[in-house]
Amino acid sequence: AQRVTQPEKLLSVFKGAPVELKCNYSYSGSPELFWYVQYSRQRLQLLLRHISRESIKGFTADLNKGETSFHLKKPFAQEEDSAMYYCALGLGGGADGLTFGKGTHLIIQP
Amino acid sequence: DAGVTQSPTHLIKTRGQHVTLRCSPISGHKSVSWYQQVLGQGPQFIFQYYEKEERGRGNFPDRFSARQFPNYSSELNVNALLLGDSALYLCASSLTTYSGNTIYFGEGSWLTVV
Numbered sequence: 001a002q003r004v005t006q007p008e009k010l011l012s013v014f015k016g017a018p019v020e021l022k023c024n025y026s027y028s029g030s031p032e033l034f035w036y037v038q039y040s041r042q043r044l045q046l047l048l049r050h051i052s053r054e055s056i057k058g059f060t061a062d063l064n065k066g067e068t069s070f071h072l073k074k075p076f077a078q079e080e081d082s083a084m085y086y087c088a089l090g091l092g093g094g095a096d097g098l099t100f101g102k103g104t105h106l107i108i109q110p
Numbered sequence: 111d112a113g114v115t116q117s118p119t120h121l122i123k124t125r126g127q128h129v130t131l132r133c134s135p136i137s138g139h140k141s142v143s144w145y146q147q148v149l150g151q152g153p154q155f156i157f158q159y160y161e162k163e164e165r166g167r168g169n170f171p172d173r174f175s176a177r178q179f180p181n182y183s184s185e186l187n188v189n190a191l192l193l194g195d196s197a198l199y200l201c202a203s204s205l206t207t208y209s210g211n212t213i214y215f216g217e218g219s220w221l222t223v224v
Contacts, residue, residue, distance in 0.1 A: 004152075032209050043113070044153070044200065044215040051210065086152050090209035096166045097143055097155030098213070 002027040004089050006101035013077050014109050021072040021104045023061075023087030032090040033063055033070040034098065039083045047072075047085070057081070082108045112136070114203050114216035122222045123191050131186045131219045135203030141165075142184040143213070144176055145200040153200055159184055160207045188221075196223045 003026045013019055025031060035047040048056045050063040050070060061072045070087060084105050088098040115134045123129050135142050141160040145153035158166035159178035173189045182203075188195055198218040204211040 006152075043217045046212050049210075088152075097145070097158055097168060098153075098209075099155065100145075100152030102150070102152050 002031070002089055002091070002099050004087050004099050004101035006085075006087055006104050008104045009102070010105045010107070012107040012109060015079055016076050019072075019074045019077045019081065019106065019108075021085050021087075021106065023070045023072065023101060025068050025070065025087075025089050027068075027089060027091075029091070033061070034088040034090065035059070035061055035070075035072050036086040036088055036100075037083050038086070044086070077108045079108045079110060082106060114201055114214050116199075116201050116216040116219050118219055119217070120220045120222075122224060125191055125193060125223055127191050127223075128187065128189050129191060129221060131188075131199050131201075131221070133184045133186070133201030133203075133216060135182050135184070135201075136214055139203035139205055139214075140182055141204045141207050141211075142178055142182065143202045143204075144184070144186045145202065146170075147198040147200055147218070149197070156186070158207060165207050191223045193223050196221060 005024045033050040037047040038044045059074045063070050084103050086103045087101040090098050117132045143158040144156040147153045155168040156170050157176045162178045176186045178184045200218045201216045202213045204213045
């Protein structure tokens with residue numbers, strides 16, 4: 001069965017410092033990977049997906065099939081980046097839903 | 111444009127009771143999914159419905175059931191509630207079941223079982 005692992009429950013960095021939130025997955029096929037974000041008092045929302053290879057709010061994520069990783073990166077953290085981040089895996093067909101990691105709480109200190 | 115709406119927002123039930131949670135998808139979205147999020151965990155997939163038919167089911171007991179109506183709204187039903195069913199129940203909608211479609215989440219229904 002597929003699994004998503006986010007090893008850090010909490011990550012605290014200073015404003016302006018680089019950020020990397022780790023995500024590893026286990027799945028034998030070709031997965032679709034996503035990062036979802038939940039800001040305080042807001043609903044869960046899509047941040048980015050690997051197939052679009054876009055940068056959203058300065059965040060990027062590269063799918064590394066060799067290391068089965070999809071780490072989220074941002075070169076210079078901003079205070080408004082403080083939020084809960086979830087890595088999720090989809091199986092292409094979509095009907096099996098998304099498999100989420102446990103999430104990483106990112107705190108950006110001023 | 112209204113997002114995904116869920117009701118009720120909070121509810122308290124007693125063990126053994128039954129609960130019904132409701133969800134209205136974004137207009138034009140035909141797929142609705144349900145997730146359970148226990149405190150400290152990520153959301154866990156329960157069901158996906160598309161065009162009123164169940165298209166996917168997660169690893170949940172038969173006490174959990176759902177349906178989708180002609181207007182694409184959906185209900186999640188949980189029978190014989192257990193303490194462990196206490197969680198945030200999230201509804202999500204998308205255009206179709208294709209995972210490339212963006213999934214939009216509601217704010218959730220907080221269920222406490224006592």
